[in-house]
Amino acid sequence: MGQIVSIHSFRGGTGKSNVIANLAAQIALADKRVGVVDSDIQSPGIHVLFGLDETNTGNTLNDFLHGHCTIREVAYSIGDSTGQRAQLAGKHLWLFPSSIRGREISQILREGFDINLLNTGLQTLMKEFDLDYLFIDTHPGLNEETLLSIAISDLLIVILRPDNQDFQGTAVTVDVARSLDVPNLQLMVNKAVPGYDYDDLKEQIEGAYRAPLTGILPLNFELAKNASKDLFSLSAPGHPWSQELRKVTEAILSVQ
C-alpha cells in the first residue's frame, strides 16, 4: 500500500500548489507511481502547472462527487503530455483535477458533498492506480474536506512562511494532526526572504512543533515570473529553490 501525503498551509499564498506539483514531479522522476488530487475545490490551481485548462480538462473531482463518473475517469495522465513536462514522459503521474468552471464550483459549495464519498474515492484510486504516493492539495484553513485529508494521511506536510501568523496557524494544524494520530508530520518553509538566520529559525521551529523542518525554500521571483506555466524544479534544477525542494523530496521518500 502506498502513502497518502497531504500538503497543507494554514493561510493561502504559501505557494502550496507550486510546491506540490514540483514534489510530485520529482517523486515521479524517482520512478514512483504518483497521484495528485486537487481537493481545493473552492479555488483549484494546480492543474495549470500540469498544462491543463478549460479546453483540455475532461471529468473532474466535482463530477465524481456528484456521481457523474468514476474516480478512474477523473485521472489525467501527465506522463503522456508534452512540452516542458516532457521529462515526465513515460513516468507514472496522474492528476485528479477539480473543476475550474465557476458554475460547478459554486454548485458544490452551495450543495456540499458527501465527505465519505471523497474518502472512498481516494482509497479507490490508491488501489486502482497502485500508487506509491498520493498527494492531496488541500484548501487553506481547516474545513471539513481538509480535516478529512489530514485524518486519512500517512504523512502531513505543513508549508509555512516565516511570519507570526503562519507560526500561529501552523501550531493549530500540528495540534489537530496529532489529535488525529497522523503518523508522520513534516514542516517546510517557502518564500523565505533573505537576511534572516534560518539555521536559528529551523531550530526554533523544530523545537516548537516537535517535527522535522525538511526544507527552507527561498522567495523565488523567477518562479513568480514563470506565472505557473511549468514545473520550475524541472526547468531550473540548479536554482536554490529547486535544490531545497529536492531535500523535501528526499525526506518524503525516506518516510517508511
Next chain:
Amino acid sequence: MGQKTITQLKSIIWFDGLPDDMLAVLAQKAHKRKLSKGEILFNKGDRGDSLFVILSGWVKIVTQDINNNEVILNKVGTGEIIGEMALLDHEPRSAGVVALEKTSALELNREDFMEIMKGQPDLALSLIRNLSSRLRHNTSYIEKITEMSRRVAKGDYSFIGETQPVKTSEKKGREQEKIGQLMAEFTAMVQDVRQREEELKKQVQKLTLQIDEKKRKRAFEDITNSDFYAQLKDQAKNLREQRMDNK
C-alpha cells in the same frame, strides 16, 4: 654594437637560450634609437613594422580617452620589448609610446627580423617555443582562476589556504608579471568577498517564533468540539487499521 649589446639581448626572455652567434646577427641588424625625455617613439595607429628592445631608461605606453586626455596603460623599462605583437600580426600600433626619461632602445624592423628568421630556423623555433611556453603558462592561470571563480560562485572558499604563489621564472616577462599581479589581485578580492559575506552573515536578523498559547488552545477546541470531528477521528482510526491490515 658589440659584446655589450649581445649581453643586453641575452637578458631578454624572447632571446633566452639563443647562441651568441645568432645574437650577434640580431645585434648587427638592429638600429640604436636614443630618446630624450618626452620624445615620442611611435603614436597609436602608426604602422607597426618594427619592434624595440629597451636597453636603458623608461617609457610609458599611452592611449587617449574619449576627451583626448592621455591615459597611461603601462610603464616599461630596461630589458623589455615593445611592439613585438605588431611585428607578427601586421596590425597598426594599438597604443603610443613616449619616453619618461632619457632612454635608449634597439629597433629591429620587420624585414630584417623576418630575414634573420628565414636564415635562422633555430631562432624562429626558439621564438615559437618562447611564445608557446608563455601561452601555456598564462593558460594554466586562466584555468586556475576560472576554477576559483566557479567555487566562489558556490560559496566555496576552501582554496584560499591552498593557493600557491605564482611560480616566477628567473627571467620574468612582462606578461608573467601581469599574470602574477592578476592572481594576487584575484586572491585578495576573494578574501575581501569572503570577509564581507561573513560580516553579512553576522548581520542577519534572528526571527523569533511566537505562538499565543491561549489562542492556539481556543482554535483547537473550536475545530475539535464537533460531532463531525468525533466521527472523523473514529473513521480515520478504522481506516488506518484497515490499511495496516492490507500492508
